[in-house]
Amino acid sequence: MPDAEGHPDRAEMDLGAVLAALADPLRRSVVRELAAAPEGTARTCSSFALPVSKATVTHHFRVLREAGLVRQVNRGNSRMATLRRADLEHRFPGLLTLLATETNTEAPTGPAGA
Amino acid sequence: MPDAEGHPDRAEMDLGAVLAALADPLRRSVVRELAAAPEGTARTCSSFALPVSKATVTHHFRVLREAGLVRQVNRGNSRMATLRRADLEHRFPGLLTLLATETNTEAPTGPAGA
Numbered sequence: 001m002p003d004a005e006g007h008p009d010r011a012e013m014d015l016g017a018v019l020a021a022l023a024d025p026l027r028r029s030v031v032r033e034l035a036a037a038p039e040g041t042a043r044t045c046s047s048f049a050l051p052v053s054k055a056t057v058t059h060h061f062r063v064l065r066e067a068g069l070v071r072q073v074n075r076g077n078s079r080m081a082t083l084r085r086a087d088l089e090h091r092f093p094g095l096l097t098l099l100a101t102e103t104n105t106e107a108p109t110g111p112a113g114a
Numbered sequence: 115m116p117d118a119e120g121h122p123d124r125a126e127m128d129l130g131a132v133l134a135a136l137a138d139p140l141r142r143s144v145v146r147e148l149a150a151a152p153e154g155t156a157r158t159c160s161s162f163a164l165p166v167s168k169a170t171v172t173h174h175f176r177v178l179r180e181a182g183l184v185r186q187v188n189r190g191n192s193r194m195a196t197l198r199r200a201d202l203e204h205r206f207p208g209l210l211t212l213l214a215t216e217t218n219t220e221a222p223t224g225p226a227g228a
Contacts, residue, residue, distance in 0.1 A: 015142070016137055016142065017137075019133045019134075019136045019137040020133075020134070022133045023130055023131075023133040025130055028129070028130065028133075091215075092215065093212070093215065094208035094211050094212045097208050098129075098206055098207070098208045098209055101205075101206065101207065
């Protein structure tokens with residue numbers, strides 16, 4: 001069962017949910033940025049400067065969290081997101097490499113595919 | 115521009131559209147079956163015995179075709195689908211391997227994620 005924050009454990013991760021989460025370009029950009037950053041990088045949601053409302057950012061991070069792509073934890077007054085890299089590489093080998101092949105020239109411009 | 119049948123050319127394929135198409139378990143099962151079959155295998159839509167109406171099958175194949183995952187051509191009285199394996203491996207290396215990691219024990223049972 002997912003924990004109180006909605007994080008599935010490794011065995012619960014579902015490829016369909018992961019692919020649905022990644023069908024959105026903004027969510028894909030978040031995962032791609034975290035995957036390109038050093039292992040263990042933790043960032044606030046607002047640090048991604050997504051061009052959408054705060055409520056929409058919250059929604060996108062919930063989708064990422066519930067699919068198992070990111071883990072969110074509270075640190076002091078901040079809510080930090082980290083990539084679940086080891087879990088993803090174990091369950092879905094090749095996924096992060098696949099996302100990295102998408103060039104950043106396809107900059108996210110809106111909620112297409114949301 | 116996609117051709118008259120809605121097939122994008124290789125350069126037009128979009129990762130978001132591909133991931134959205136594959137978020138559905140029935141569509142994923144079609145691609146997985148074609149990927150596991152010998153190169154060049156061509157099958158009718160009905161040969162997949164999807165547990166949904168004919169109209170829904172047609173819809174699913176349209177989504178797969180417009181994302182660039184399959185190519186559909188008429189042969190005599192039949193409409194045959196083939197996997198665009200070379201195009202997919204060129205544009206999205208690792209994608210077919212990723213799909214193959216999903217076990218068939220997760221048999222599609224309905225339109226979840228449709």
